[in-house]
Structure formats: structure tokens, C-alpha cells
Amino acid sequence: MLVYALKRTFVAFLILIVVSGLTFSLSHLSTDPALTIGGENASDEDIEAIRILYGFDRPVYEQYFSWLGRALQGDFGESYHYKAPVVEMISGRIGTTMTLGVAAILFALIVSIPLGTVAAMRPNSLIDRFALLIAVLGQALPTFWFALMMIIVFGVWWRWLPISGNTTWAHFVMPTIALGYYATPALMRLTRAGMIEVLASDYIRTARAKGLSPTSILFKHALRNAIIPVVALAAVWFGFMLGGSIVIETIFNLKGIGWLSYDALLRSDLPVVQAIVLIFASFYVVLTLSADLLNAYLDPRISVR
Amino acid sequence: MSGDNILEVQNLKVDIPVTAGMLHPVRGVSFTVARGETLCIVGESGCGKSLTSLALMGLLPKTAIRTADRMDFLGQDIRDFKERRMAALRGVKMAMIFQEPMTSLNPAYTIGNQLMEVYRRHISKNGSEARARAIFLLEKVGISAAASRLSQYPHQLSGGLRQRVMIAMSLMCGPDLIIADEPTTALDVTIQAQILHLLAELQDEFEMGMILITHDLGVVARVADQVQVMYAGTTVEEGPCQAVFDNPLHPYTAGLLRCIPVPGKAKRGSKLGSVPGIVPNLVGDLQGCMFRNRCAHASSICETLSGEPTRIDDGHAFTCRLTPEEAAKTAAVQGVA
Ligand SMILES: Nc1ncnc2c1ncn2[C@@H]1O[C@H](COP(=O)(O)OP(=O)(O)OP(=O)(O)O)[C@@H](O)[C@H]1O
Ligand SMILES: [Mg+2]
Numbered sequence: 122m123l124v125y126a127l128k129r130t131f132v133a134f135l136i137l138i139v140v141s142g143l144t145f146s147l148s149h150l151s152t153d154p155a156l157t158i159g160g161e162n163a164s165d166e167d168i169e170a171i172r173i174l175y176g177f178d179r180p181v182y183e184q185y186f187s188w189l190g191r192a193l194q195g196d197f198g199e200s201y202h203y204k205a206p207v208v209e210m211i212s213g214r215i216g217t218t219m220t221l222g223v224a225a226i227l228f229a230l231i232v233s234i235p236l237g238t239v240a241a242m243r244p245n246s247l248i249d250r251f252a253l254l255i256a257v258l259g260q261a262l263p264t265f266w267f268a269l270m271m272i273i274v275f276g277v278w279w280r281w282l283p284i285s286g287n288t289t290w291a292h293f294v295m296p297t298i299a300l301g302y303y304a305t306p307a308l309m310r311l312t313r314a315g316m317i318e319v320l321a322s323d324y325i326r327t328a329r330a331k332g333l334s335p336t337s338i339l340f341k342h343a344l345r346n347a348i349i350p351v352v353a354l355a356a357v358w359f360g361f362m363l364g365g366s367i368v369i370e371t372i373f374n375l376k377g378i379g380w381l382s383y384d385a386l387l388r389s390d391l392p393v394v395q396a397i398v399l400i401f402a403s404f405y406v407v408l409t410l411s412a413d414l415l416n417a418y419l420d421p422r423i424s425v426r
Numbered sequence: 427m428s429g430d431n432i433l434e435v436q437n438l439k440v441d442i443p444v445t446a447g448m449l450h451p452v453r454g455v456s457f458t459v460a461r462g463e464t465l466c467i468v469g470e471s472g473c474g475k476s477l478t479s480l481a482l483m484g485l486l487p488k489t490a491i492r493t494a495d496r497m498d499f500l501g502q503d504i505r506d507f508k509e510r511r512m513a514a515l516r517g518v519k520m521a522m523i524f525q526e527p528m529t530s531l532n533p534a535y536t537i538g539n540q541l542m543e544v545y546r547r548h549i550s551k552n553g554s555e556a557r558a559r560a561i562f563l564l565e566k567v568g569i570s571a572a573a574s575r576l577s578q579y580p581h582q583l584s585g586g587l588r589q590r591v592m593i594a595m596s597l598m599c600g601p602d603l604i605i606a607d608e609p610t611t612a613l614d615v616t617i618q619a620q621i622l623h624l625l626a627e628l629q630d631e632f633e634m635g636m637i638l639i640t641h642d643l644g645v646v647a648r649v650a651d652q653v654q655v656m657y658a659g660t661t662v663e664e665g666p667c668q669a670v671f672d673n674p675l676h677p678y679t680a681g682l683l684r685c686i687p688v689p690g691k692a693k694r695g696s697k698l699g700s701v702p703g704i705v706p707n708l709v710g711d712l713q714g715c716m717f718r719n720r721c722a723h724a725s726s727i728c729e730t731l732s733g734e735p736t737r738i739d740d741g742h743a744f745t746c747r748l749t750p751e752e753a754a755k756t757a758a759v760q761g762v763a
Contacts, residue, residue, distance in 0.1 A: 323530045421579040
């Protein structure tokens with residue numbers, strides 16, 4: 122188990138290096154940060170001076186390694202636009218994004234696991250069809266459209282919920298649903314498929330032959346096995362959600378790092394973009410890693426491999 | 427009927443609606459099992475052996491319809507038992523061992539957990555008592571280092587060991603009836619004999635009734651008290667083991683017995699299916715003897731045969747148009763051929 126975990130951690134680390142290297146070189150090749158820093162009125166000489174000052178004249182890989190070296194020490198530089206340390210800008214906002222992400226994935230799981238389970242227990246019943254309808258709608262409707270609809274109905278018509286900002290928990294309700302709903306169809310369908318397969322398995326027949334209670338058969342024997350793949354998928358979706366929070370945070374004006382990355386991209390504020398990409402990538406990697414470890418814990422056969 | 431019978435079944439039928447119409451995989455079988463007695467059900471693949479045993483356990487697929495004139499288990503009529511009452515019998519009064527040891531245990535839980543849970547459900551919540559019982563039974567089924575096995579997962583055990591665990595599990599609550607549905611089909615030939623021997627021994631020791639479903643006629647000859655030969659959902663011949671083996675009357679039974687191996691030399695030829703021809707489709711209205719299209723002695727009477735068994739002495743009965751004398755003669759001829 123320990124060897125397995127170490128191996129996975131090492132791979133995770135390599136992935137981070139590759140991801141950050143790629144984004145670094147791509148963004149440095151696609152825009153000229155010196156133009157951004159200099160602003161509209163800078164002369165050619167000013168731009169040249171900025172290039173030398175910031176080291177943009179050096180080869181990209183050299184710039185990358187010096188950036189990486191500082192990043193590893195927790196120094197992500199300063200925002201070109203706000204002239205504030207990137208670390209401070211992010212740490213002030215990450216709480217909002219995490220709150221939103223965690224709430225959204227919990228919302229998705231709380232909706233999709235029971236719905237998928239009930240649908241699996243009665244395939245083709247009314248509830249199964251209802252679940253399917255939700256899944257189809259969830260996949261067909263774009264998130265931003267769904268978010269706007271909620272804003273119109275609950276925020277503007279009925280005035281139940283605030284539509285912008287992040288000062289109270291009520292501000293998080295609509296963003297959570299909008300973001301969580303996005304993951305619900307996939308998680309629900311996987312729960313349903315897994316449950317149908319597990320319920321037809323020989324060990325469920327054994328559990329019934331032992332005269333166990335329906336609760337024990339459903340929760341202890343069936344669900345435990347059916348949610349193993351769901352856990353892995355939920356971790357991946359949590360990663361997507363942190364990424365997807367860019368859209369949601371922008372729509373609801375929740376000032377988390379999703380909102381910040383949108384802002385930074387518009388301004389070509391590369392140090393901020395770099396740092397956020399690295400953070401999202403690390404989330405992603407840590408999530409997949411913990412999903413694998415959780416899987417290994419849930420399914421005793423895994424760690425053997 | 428004798429007071430010793432723990433199970434009496436009369437005219438058990440299972441119907442399953444399928445797209446082509448109504449499937450009749452079990453079409454009126456009757457048998458009794460006495461305490462300490464082994465009933466062997468034999469018959470080729472698809473003749474309804476598994477569905478018969480699942481019907482007894484109340485574990486048929488949801489769509490299946492079960493009817494019977496009589497189904498008394500331990501003096502109770504279990505025909506109308508709802509799921510709750512059946513669950514209270516399963517695992518404790520009647521237990522079942524399945525054909526697939528590799529997949530019949532839950533991969534997510536330890537052997538100990540799965541053994542103890544059935545005891546805790548039916549007998550006592552006391553964990554150390556359940557543990558002691560589990561260890562006792564693992565030793566009984568010939569598993570060494572039983573205590574340390576409790577924390578192992580199914581995937582860490584071989585098929586033979588898993589089937590031993592399944593046997594131990596079925597015995598946890600001391601059932602009156604144990605149903606073993608081809609418990610060794612998925613195992614190595616060398617292990618098959620050990621497991622069957624073990625089952626017979628334990629059944630004797632714990633004085634349980636046993637229904638053993640098997641393809642292996644060599645095994646039947648050794649362990650059965652009663653034999654029931656099934657063909658296409660019906661019983662074609664039944665009776666005490668000795669009588670059926672010495673004097674097989676139904677042409678199908680005679681055909682099966684033709685290739686029985688000499689005990690000790692387990693020839694693969696002892697497997698069923700050595701009778702030429704195929705099983706008829708069991709969908710829709712069925713009339714007459716189902717074996718007639720494969721039978722050397724079929725005549726026009728067979729198309730409308732009622733299916734009433736011809737009884738001889740001692741509970742030996744067979745369902746055929748032939749008289750016992752004719753049947754005995756043809757069986758003997760077949761035996762020589
Ligand atoms: N759920 C089901 N739906 C439709 N048909 C079924 C179902 N289960 C079993 N059958 C059919 O019923 C017949 C009897 O099946 P059963 O499993 O009892 O056979 P069996 O005698 O146990 O065979 P085997 O020796 O292969 O285990 C078979 O033809 C099978 O295809
Ligand atoms: Mg079977």
C-alpha cells in the first residue's frame with residue numbers, strides 16, 4: 122500500500138511539472154507580456170527595457186526554470202496589472218472557490234447516488250424515467266444557460282436568493298446548484314449502471330440466500346461495490362468543477378480564483394494565470410490520487426496490483 | 427407422510443414470461459427430503475435444476491411465477507410466505523451453496539465479516555460467539571490457520587478454498603436443509619471429490635437434509651439416498667438411489683447411466699449430455715412426453731401422454747408409456763449396446 126502510494130505521488134509530481142511547463146511556454150509564446158506591462162502608451166524603447174528587466178529576452182525554458190524555482194519556494198511573483206503578490210491575491214480568494222467546489226460536488230453526490238440507486242432498483246419505472254430525464258436535461262443544457270435561468274426565476278422574479286456576491290451562504294445556493302447539476306447526470310448514470318450490475322451479481326444472491334435484511338443487502342453489500350467507480354469519477358468531476366467555477370464565478374460575481382483567472386486572462390496577467398493553472402493542476406492531481414487511494418481502500422483487490 | 431420429512435414439495439412449477447411467450451422451465455416436480463437424507467437431482471444443463479432450488483429458497487428472478495400444490499418446510503406451508511418470512515428462514519433453517527465459488531463472496535469484505543454476519547443476523551449479536559463459530563466451522567471444512575483466515579479477502583483464496591468458505595457459511599446457523607447447486611462444477615477435478623466428500627460428511631455429522639444438484643453420476647451413486655432425474659422441467663424418474671441405479675426404467679435415465687464410470691476412475695464421460703439429441707423448446711403450451719424426439723421407443727401415444735408417473739415398489743417411479751417390464755427390458759438392451 123505504501124509503495125503504491127509513493128509511486129503514485131511521484132507520477133503526480135511529474136504530471137505537475139509537465140502541465141506547468143506546457144502552460145508556461147504556450148502562454149509566453151502566444152502573448153507578449155512586455156506589451157501588457159508597458160501599457161498602451163509605452164514606446165518601443167520602454168518595451169525593450171521591460172523585456173530585459175523581466176528577462177523576457179531569455180529562452181522560454183530558462184524563464185520557466187527560474188519561475189519554477191521560485192514557485193517551489195512559494196514565490197509566484199507579482200501581478201502585472203494589480204502589482205500585488207500573486208500568492209496574496211490567490212490565498213484571499215481560494216476559500217470561496219473551495220467552498221463552492223465542495224458544496225457543488227456534495228450537492229451532485231447527494232442527488233445522484235440516491236437517484237441512481239432507486240433508478241437501478243426499479244429499472245424502467247417512473248422514477249427511473251424521471252432520473253433519465255434529469256440526466257438528459259443536465260447534459261443538454263449549457264451550465265451558463267441553466268445559471269441564467271435560475272437567476273431570472275429565483276433571483277429576479279421571486280427574489281428568493283441574491284444573484285451576485287459572496288457575503289452570505291445564500292449567495293452560494295444558486296452557484297452550487299448550477300455547478301453541481303453539471304456533474305449530476307454522469308454520476309447518477311454511473312451509480313445506476315453500477316447498481317444494476319451489482320444487484321444482479323452472485324454475491325448479492327448469496328447475501329439474499331443468507332436471509333440478510335434488505336438494508337444490509339442494499340447498503341452493505343450492493344452500494345459499497347457500486348460506488349467504487351463513482352468515487353473515482355466524483356474526484357475527476359470535482360477537478361472539472363474547480364475549473365468550471367470560472368464560468369459560474371463570473372456569472373454570479375463570486376470573487377474566487379475562477380473569477381480571478383477570467384480577469385487575469387483578459388488582462389494577459391501571466392503570473393496570475395500561471396499560478397492558477399498550477400493550483401488547478403495540483404488539485405486535479407491530488408484529487409485523482411486520493412480517489413485512487415480511496416478506491417484501494419474500498420476495493421481490497423486494487424492494492425494487490 | 428412420515429414425520430421425519432423436513433421438506434415436502436408437490437407439483438412445483440416455475441413459469442417465466444419471455445418475449446416469445448411463457449417459458450415453462452419447471453413443470454410440476456415433486457419430492458420430499460427427510461432429516462439426514464440426501465436427495466440428488468440430476469439432469470442435463472437447462473432442465474430446471476437451479477430454478478427448482480431457487481424456487482425453494484424464494485430466490486427466483488423477479489419475473490418468475492412460482493406455483494405448487496404443496497410446499498411444506500419444517501411443517502410450515504411456505505408457499506405464501508412473503509419476502510420477510512422467507513428471509514427469516516434463509517441462512518438459518520435452509521442454506522444454499524452455489525455453483526460459482528469465485529463470484530459468490532462479496533469482494534469488499536473479509537471472510538470473517540461475511541461468515542459472522544449471517545450468525546449475527548439470525549442467532550446472536552454477540553461478536554465473539556460468532557467469531558468462535560466461524561473459526562470452528564472453518565476448521566470443520568478443512569481450512570488450516572482458521573483464525574488468521576478471518577481477516578482475508580475472497581480474492582486471496584483459491585476457488586476450492588472459497589467453496590469451503592461458502593460451505594462453512596451455509597452451516598453458520600446450523601440449518602435443517604442445505605441445498606448445494608453443482609457445488610463443484612467450477613472447481614478442479616482433484617478438488618471436486620474432496621469437496622463432495624466433505625459435504626457428505628458434514629451433512630451426516632449435523633444431521634441435515636441435503637439437496638445435491640450435480641452432473642456427476644459417480645457422485646450420485648456414492649452419496650445419494652434418493653435420486654430424482656429431471657428432463658426438460660419434469661421428473662422422468664425418481665426413487666431410492668440403489669433402485670434407480672440397479673434398475674433404471676426411463677429411457678433417458680438408462681441413457682445417462684450407460685456411460686457411468688467405474689468408481690475411482692473418474693472418466694470425463696460420466697458427464698451428462700451423452701444422450702444424443704437436443705432439449706425441446708419450453709415456451710408455450712407443452713403436450714406429451716418431452717423426451718419423445720430423442721427416444722428410441724417413441725410412438726404416437728407419447729404425443730399425448732399425461733405425465734402421470736408409473737409407480738413401482740419403494741417409491742421408485744418413472745414417467746413413460748412403457749410398462750415397467752418393457753422398460754426394464756429396453757434399459758437392459760441399451761445397457762449392453
Ligand atoms: N431469469 C430467467 N429468464 C428466462 N429464462 C431463464 C431464467 N433463468 C433460467 N432460465 C431458463 O430456464 C431453464 C432452466 O434453467 P436452470 O438454470 O434451472 O437450468 P439448470 O438445470 O440448473 O442447468 P445447469 O446445469 O446449466 O445449471 C433454462 O433453459 C434457462 O435458460
Ligand atoms: Mg444450474
